[in-house]
Amino acid sequence: MAPTSLPTVRLPSGDTIAVLGQGTWGMAEDARRRKEEIAALRLGLNSG
Template structure:
């Protein structure tokens, strides 16, 4: 499925999506793992190509 998410162009010339999926609260509770994986899969299925994560989210659990 081709992505229909709008992009913007950085000064470097690289095009990046204007909308991404965040993972800030993911990885904090093992009981929610399957639900979180399904949410990420849905985002990918809908054309998301930008997933925001960071080492500090759930002490690395969101990565």
């Protein structure tokens, strides 16, 4: 997958971060979904 440019925002500290984030709300609420949730996080991290 080719990298794409995401919009960024500059924080008061001067650091720049992507506007889009990967949320984890509701994760780990059902142990049966653990493997799928970890896979989703890894995919997001690996995709940049």
